[in-house]
Amino acid sequence: MSFSDETLMAYADGELEPALAARVEEAMRADPRVEEAVRRHRALRGDVFAAFAGVLDEPVPARLQPVAAPATATEPASKPVSAPVADAGTATVHSLEARRAARQAQAARPAPARPRWGALAASLAVGVLAGALGWQAFDNAGQAPFGRRGGAMVAQGELADALSHRLAAEPAQADAVRLGVSFRDRDGAYCRSFMLGTTGGFACRQGGEWRIPVMAQAEQAQAGAYRQAGSALPAAVLDAIDQRIAGGTLDAPAERAARDRGWPGGK
């Protein structure tokens, strides 16, 4: 007797009625291949379940708790969460940006309890990370991509050039700098996220310089089987952007306009 893979899967999931389940069990005893197929279904199920089981033990962030009034100060109740407009993508961008804004507004928001990236204050990070990564090698001109001005860390060399002149949509250059999103911070300064090798951060234009409030090291992808190494902005950096961003990220025309005007604004 042979059963389809779907039936064996349903058996492994406990979804078969008792009579059919009994016949599958009979087949398992008679045929090791059937038994093996069921075992594989169970193993995959167990592995996938185990991979996410830990989420149940995490503390639920306060912002997710249902509250009597769904509207927040930053999102009036009159605004539909998902407006049926021509470009649904745009509408949901607003929705997510509103979510970020709401998150910022929660001044008393508890620190996330989950284990996370080692976020390093940029002023402390430069020596540690520069040594670890051999940043000097990234810059053909022989200038390190980071320097200090007073207590602040600033971009220089190729990194500063890329931040000042290159648009995110432009194809990758030979150097190790990749640009991400551009936005204005709450002081009105333009900021841009970047990856330099496996290090992610963002820089804000202040006093004619690109100051870097936060950087963190991204993880190397395992085995390179699924994705390029170091292409993701570390969560600590995303969080820091969430804390500072005013409104949304710039779209390509806005980014170009800001670049062409020399990233004006800021204190």
Added chain:
Amino acid sequence: MSNSLENDIAALLPRLRRFARSITFHREDADDVVQIAVERALTRSAQWEPGTRLDSWMFRIVKNAWIDEVRARVRRDQLFAPEEEGEHVGDDRAEAQQQRMAIEQALRRLSEEHRMVIGLVLVDGMPYKEAAEVLEIPMGTLTSRLARAREALQALLSDRTRNKE
């Protein structure tokens, strides 16, 4: 609005977060989607019929919240590939940890439909019938989709094992 609905939704939050984690690409996205879903649910609480399954209804709202957000996310992620789980940088990773990351990575490579069905049946442990209700598809479709999703996931994980050797 009754407090009991809010309490019942609050009790579902760990499961909703776990499901959202399995269908999104970023941790923050997962919580954003759950937050959007909770707000939508409260706004539309009149649409929920007491006596019917609250969890199916909530999972469906989470699913739809994510689908509505997908295009925006894809746009946001054009420049940076999906975030890695990086909290164990520098640690000696246990085999379980590697396994977990491999599964998360493989899930991200599945189609939207396949991630959904895996997220409901394997991650949440939902019976087929309820999962079909959440996805608003017939049982037969659910079963065949689940079988294909598992096959695809298994293939991705086997590739990884081969690459490691």
